[in-house]
Structure formats: C-alpha cells, structure tokens
Amino acid sequence: MRTPATKSTQTRQLLLDTALELFATKGFSGTTMRAIAAESGLSLGNAYYYFESKDAIVHELFRNLLERHRTATWPLLVPGNNLETNLRIALDQALEIMTPFHEFGPAFIRTAFAGAHTELGDIHRALEFGLWRQVVAASRPLPPLAIRNDLPVLLWLIQRGIFLFWAYDSSPGAARSRRLIKNVAPVTARLVVLSRMPVVRSILDDVLSLVRTAS
Amino acid sequence: MRTPATKSTQTRQLLLDTALELFATKGFSGTTMRAIAAESGLSLGNAYYYFESKDAIVHELFRNLLERHRTATWPLLVPGNNLETNLRIALDQALEIMTPFHEFGPAFIRTAFAGAHTELGDIHRALEFGLWRQVVAASRPLPPLAIRNDLPVLLWLIQRGIFLFWAYDSSPGAARSRRLIKNVAPVTARLVVLSRMPVVRSILDDVLSLVRTAS
DNA sequence: ATTGATTTTTGAACATGTTCAAAATTGGTT
DNA sequence: AACCAATTTTGAACATGTTCAAAAATCAAT
Incomplete structure (x- = not known):
C-alpha cells in the first residue's frame, strides 16, 4: 500500500539503486548523472524526471x-x-x-x-x-x-x-x-x-x- | 615589503576586488568566473592563472x-x-x-x-x-x-x-x-x-x- | 478501437567550472 | 640590440549539472 510497485516507482528505485552502487564504488564526484542514467539504461533527461538534482x-x-x-x-x-x-x-x-x-x-x-x-x-x-x-x-x-x-x-x-x-x-x-x-x-x-x-x-x-x- | 606591488599582485588584487564586488551584488551562484574575468578586463583562463578555483x-x-x-x-x-x-x-x-x-x-x-x-x-x-x-x-x-x-x-x-x-x-x-x-x-x-x-x-x-x- | 489527456522518455541544447597548449609579454643577460 | 627564460595571457576545448520542447508510450473514457 505504501509504495505501489507501479512502473514509475520501479524506475525511480532502479535509478536510486544504481546511484547508490556507483556512489559506493566511484565516490561522489566520480559519479556523474550521465553515468547513473546510462548504467540504468535510461537517458540523462529521464533521470532528471525522477530526481530534480544530484x-x-x-x-x-x-x-x-x-x-x-x-x-x-x-x-x-x-x-x-x-x-x-x-x-x-x-x-x-x-x-x-x-x-x-x-x-x-x-x-x-x-x-x-x-x-x-x-x-x-x-x-x-x-x-x-x-x-x-x-x-x-x-x-x-x-x-x-x-x-x-x-x-x-x-x-x-x-x-x-x-x-x-x-x-x-x-x-x-x-x-x-x-x-x-x-x-x-x-x-x-x-x-x-x-x-x-x-x-x-x-x-x-x-x-x-x-x-x-x-x- | 609584505606585498611587493608588482604587476602580478596588482592583477591578482584587481581580480579579487572585482570578485568581492560581484559577490556582494550578485551573490555566490550569481557570480560566474566568466563575469569576474570580464569585469576585470581579463580572459577567463587568466583568472584561473591567479586563482585555482572559485x-x-x-x-x-x-x-x-x-x-x-x-x-x-x-x-x-x-x-x-x-x-x-x-x-x-x-x-x-x-x-x-x-x-x-x-x-x-x-x-x-x-x-x-x-x-x-x-x-x-x-x-x-x-x-x-x-x-x-x-x-x-x-x-x-x-x-x-x-x-x-x-x-x-x-x-x-x-x-x-x-x-x-x-x-x-x-x-x-x-x-x-x-x-x-x-x-x-x-x-x-x-x-x-x-x-x-x-x-x-x-x-x-x-x-x-x-x-x-x-x- | 479511437480519441484525448497524462505520464514518461528522449535528444539536443545551455551554463558554468576547469584545463591546457600555444601565443604574447616581460625581464634580465650578453 | 639580440637572445633566452620565466611569467602572463589567450582562446578554444572539455566535463558535467541542468533545462526543455517535442516525441513516444500509457491509460482512461467514449
């Protein structure tokens, strides 16, 4: 009920997971928004649809x-x-x-x-x-x-x-x-x-x- | 003796003064390195010769x-x-x-x-x-x-x-x-x-x- | 199914901090 | 003056965060 596993929230979660993994391995400045998007198989702009900023x-x-x-x-x-x-x-x-x-x-x-x-x-x-x-x-x-x-x-x-x-x-x-x-x-x-x-x-x-x- | 008023330090000071003025009027993010350089009559790269970063x-x-x-x-x-x-x-x-x-x-x-x-x-x-x-x-x-x-x-x-x-x-x-x-x-x-x-x-x-x- | 609105996705652009090799200038030495 | 080395300046590029209009996909209602 809290988090309806709709496609949207799944994508958001994917993005988040990828980000956390990259953060942990490459560090903060070493992780670029482009990398997060790419690693998630999404476009850069799309990442910004889910998160307004890094x-x-x-x-x-x-x-x-x-x-x-x-x-x-x-x-x-x-x-x-x-x-x-x-x-x-x-x-x-x-x-x-x-x-x-x-x-x-x-x-x-x-x-x-x-x-x-x-x-x-x-x-x-x-x-x-x-x-x-x-x-x-x-x-x-x-x-x-x-x-x-x-x-x-x-x-x-x-x-x-x-x-x-x-x-x-x-x-x-x-x-x-x-x-x-x-x-x-x-x-x-x-x-x-x-x-x-x-x-x-x-x-x-x-x-x-x-x-x-x-x- | 402390600060030999050589051309170099003058330029540096000019840059600094301009920066402070812009900072005070336009704020931090509102002040761009390009603006600081331009307002000082210098090139962007030149500003970076005197200050390694914003x-x-x-x-x-x-x-x-x-x-x-x-x-x-x-x-x-x-x-x-x-x-x-x-x-x-x-x-x-x-x-x-x-x-x-x-x-x-x-x-x-x-x-x-x-x-x-x-x-x-x-x-x-x-x-x-x-x-x-x-x-x-x-x-x-x-x-x-x-x-x-x-x-x-x-x-x-x-x-x-x-x-x-x-x-x-x-x-x-x-x-x-x-x-x-x-x-x-x-x-x-x-x-x-x-x-x-x-x-x-x-x-x-x-x-x-x-x-x-x-x- | 068709239509129309809503959500999602894209791709290209922009702004700005930063880097760098090459050109211009300066200053001292012969 | 001519030359060389060090300093200063430039201009163009790059990387990355961010924006945005338009295209695509999804979904609800007829």
Whole structure:
C-alpha cells in the first residue's frame, strides 16, 4: 500500500539503486548523472524526471543511511547496558555505516543542516530522535528523572557535533573522529550523573533553553 | 615589503576586488568566473592563472571577513565591559559583517571546517583565536584564573557553533541566529562564574580535553 | 478501437567550472 | 640590440549539472 510497485516507482528505485552502487564504488564526484542514467539504461533527461538534482539523490542516500543506522543500532541496545555503553554503541554504529561515504561529508552536512525547517528535515529529525530516545530508555540505571526527557535532545546535539567533525575529518581512517567518540561517551555519562547536582542541572537547563531558542 | 606591488599582485588584487564586488551584488551562484574575468578586463583562463578555483576566491573572501571582524571588534572591547558584554559585542559584530554574505554560508563552512589541519587553516585559527583571547583579556572582572587560559578555546568553539547555525539559518533576517546570540552571551557568562565550583570545573575540564582530543 | 489527456522518455541544447597548449609579454643577460 | 627564460595571457576545448520542447508510450473514457 505504501509504495505501489507501479512502473514509475520501479524506475525511480532502479535509478536510486544504481546511484547508490556507483556512489559506493566511484565516490561522489566520480559519479556523474550521465553515468547513473546510462548504467540504468535510461537517458540523462529521464533521470532528471525522477530526481530534480544530484543533491536530491544524495538526500535519499542520506535518509537511507539514517534508517540503516537505526535498524543496526536498535537491537544492540540490550537490557543491562548503561548509558555510556549505549551511547558508545550508537555513535560507533553511525561511524561504521557512514564510513564508506566519508567523501559525502560536506554534501551530507548540507542535507542534514540546511533542510532543518522543511518537511523532509522533520522526517529526518524524527528518525534520529526516535533512536536517541531509545538509547536513553534502554539504559540502566535510567538517567535522573529530571533530565530524562531532555537527554535525547542533548545526545542528538552531541551526535550532530561529532557528525560535523567527522565530515571534515581528514585524519587517516577518521582516527580523530574515533578517538573523539571514545572519549565523548564517558564524559557524557559523567555529565548525566552529575546532573543530579543543582548547579549542573541549572547549566543544562540553560543549554536546553538555548537549543529550544534555536529550533 | 609584505606585498611587493608588482604587476602580478596588482592583477591578482584587481581580480579579487572585482570578485568581492560581484559577490556582494550578485551573490555566490550569481557570480560566474566568466563575469569576474570580464569585469576585470581579463580572459577567463587568466583568472584561473591567479586563482585555482572559485572556491579559492571564496576562501580569500572569508579571510578578508575574518580580518574585518577582528578590526571592527577589537576597539569595541573597551575597559569596563564585562565578559557578557564583550562576548555579545564580538558575536554581534560577526553577524553584522557576515550578513551580506549569508548565501555563502555553506561555502564558508567548507572553508572554515575543511581546512582545519592545513597551513591556511592555521592562519585562520590564529586570527580567530587572537580575538577571543582579547575578548577574555579585556573583560572585567577577569574570569577565574583557573579557566582564564582555556576560555578562549571555549568561546571559539561557541562561535563555531553559532556560525554553523547561522550558515544554515533560513529564518528571515537570520532572526533565529540573532536570538541565539542574545541568549548565548548571558548563559556563557553565567557558566564562567559557576566555573568556580569544582563540579562545574571538572565538567569544563572534560569538555576541554575533548576539544584537545579533536584538534 | 479511437480519441484525448497524462505520464514518461528522449535528444539536443545551455551554463558554468576547469584545463591546457600555444601565443604574447616581460625581464634580465650578453 | 639580440637572445633566452620565466611569467602572463589567450582562446578554444572539455566535463558535467541542468533545462526543455517535442516525441513516444500509457491509460482512461467514449
């Protein structure tokens, strides 16, 4: 029902699959719209009938990766994990899945940040948020009630930061990003524990209200 | 001595000036390399003799703006200002100067983030850092000694965040970014005051070590 | 089946960033 | 002045993202 397997959507999907394959093998700039069309056995203009731009294809690729991240991470958030572990898992998985597409970093950034207040941007955020909410909900002990509801936003923000860093991380094997992730997880977990203290709490509140200002 | 006004550098400068003017009037994508060359009375290929790419010109424009920001802000950091005021001034000035080039946001982001570990990136960082150091040094009361040295890094990080937000802020007149700046200044100032408390201090230390991990 | 509208496909064009070999110019050396 | 090497300039080409009018195919209604 959701996607009627009509000819039209099949063609679109063919185009998308070919694009993803070419992207993975030839990279972003190495993959030309002409190549995508040719490899799909279609004409160039036809590809543009289905995707208004190359960026639009990247956009779908990105959503694809977000979904993969979600489905790959979710089952790993098993009972017994603490927040630090779950956070580490989620961030590691993101890195794992994105790695083959490191070259797309800047394009992804555009996709992820520019579409902030659009319909598609909302879909993306909802996807991401759901996962971070689960990261929190699946952690034992549960984070302090006082910040339990707001924590997903913070984690999401942290991931954005790391994602941005990774996108422009030119160290071999994204070593710097890996190191960052490794250190972010315990620091964040500690922050959550300390959030029980009123001072820390008030700072977190400040930051949260900043985030709300911005969105 | 610094820039020998030889013909070569003059031509280069001419190209740059024309580019900046066109950028300001026609915008980024509205300004073509051909137009820049033509307006300068040069051939297209010649423009490429001086700038290896359009991005390279944007890069210079960005540095230009960084310098303008510095020289515009510095004299406003007058004695008697507290940290919040100075921070607000610096951020406001950045917004002011960048505003005509909002369309360049994504290109600037690439310039600012991608060149992180290159020679030019170092020059940029040095420029920015100097200013943030001055923001701290010119504030009365001086921030707690314990974080005085690290504060510039934090402020720089905050500015990066705001800059990123602004670059993709599509609200009319960048209203969202303005609101964010307005709120960030007091929150940051409060954070600095609270940094006297050991808990807060330890969190800041964590964050700082993360920043060091990453750079 | 014929017709007419809608969707899909094509092919050719365009705009622009970029490259490059060759020509023109410049500047120093004999 | 004549010559050579380095610098600058040109003009034509190329590659690729994108557009578009027209042709072809599909589909619904008579």
